[in-house]
Amino acid sequence: MEFNLKRLSVEGVVAAIKQANHYRLLNEPRQAESICLDVLESDPNNQQALILLLLSRTDQFGGAPGATPEQARETLDRVQGEYEKTYYAGLIFERWAKAQLERAHPGSGSSTYDGLRQAMEWYEKAEALRPAGNDDPLLRWNACARLIMEHDHIVPAGDDDFHPFLE
Numbered sequence: 001m002e003f004n005l006k007r008l009s010v011e012g013v014v015a016a017i018k019q020a021n022h023y024r025l026l027n028e029p030r031q032a033e034s035i036c037l038d039v040l041e042s043d044p045n046n047q048q049a050l051i052l053l054l055l056s057r058t059d060q061f062g063g064a065p066g067a068t069p070e071q072a073r074e075t076l077d078r079v080q081g082e083y084e085k086t087y088y089a090g091l092i093f094e095r096w097a098k099a100q101l102e103r104a105h106p107g108s109g110s111s112t113y114d115g116l117r118q119a120m121e122w123y124e125k126a127e128a129l130r131p132a133g134n135d136d137p138l139l140r141w142n143a144c145a146r147l148i149m150e151h152d153h154i155v156p157a158g159d160d161d162f163h164p165f166l167e
Contacts (some may be wrong), residue, residue: 008042013049024080024126029059050079054088062099069096087137090122094144101154102149109153116144116154 008016020035036053039046054075060067072092079085097115101106118141126137150156 003080005038005041007149008038009044013039013043013046015019017046017048017052020056024059026057027059029056030064034055035059045078045080047080047084050075051084051088054092057063058095062097062102069093083126083131086122086129087126087140089128089158090119090126090137090140092119094119094140097144101151105139107157109151109155110157113148113154113156120144 016035016039018135020032020039023029023035024031031055033053036049036056039049041115043049054072054110057067057072061069069092070138073089076085076088076092079088088149093115097119099111100115101112123137128142
């Protein structure tokens with residue numbers, strides 16, 4: 001069944017963005033995503049809505065079926081600003097890596113490691129581009145490093161001690 005979606009008024013954009021942020025805080029990322037899509041229908045280049053959409057999509061990693069890094073990267077392509085693109089690229093890798101860790105499937109330690117290291121590389125690039133007084137990339141880099149250091153099974157591929165039992 002197909003519906004014609006109702007278009008948000010331009011005057012309602014600011015309130016809708018507040019609502020989207022509220023739904024993210026309530027751990028309802030699908031609702032936040034829907035609101036952001038409505039905002040972007042009315043204001044296609046709204047940077048706040050694009051960032052919230054990206055965050056809402058990464059909030060769904062590991063939970064919602066079909067939530068993928070590709071969806072978040074498509075949103076990232078529309079984000080303006082070199083620092084913002086770099087920082088949020090790191091965030092996508094970090095959140096995907098953490099979702100892999102939570103799934104705890106065989107090999108998740110090395111895929112988590114790879115994702116966290118890629119995130120850390122993006123954060124280092126963002127550190128060089130950051131506005132004065134913005135230490136967000138450093139905080140994220142440190143969080144990734146701590147996660148790796150605190151878990152013995154988050155290691156590069158080939159460094160794990162997994163030996164399957166073979167008859």
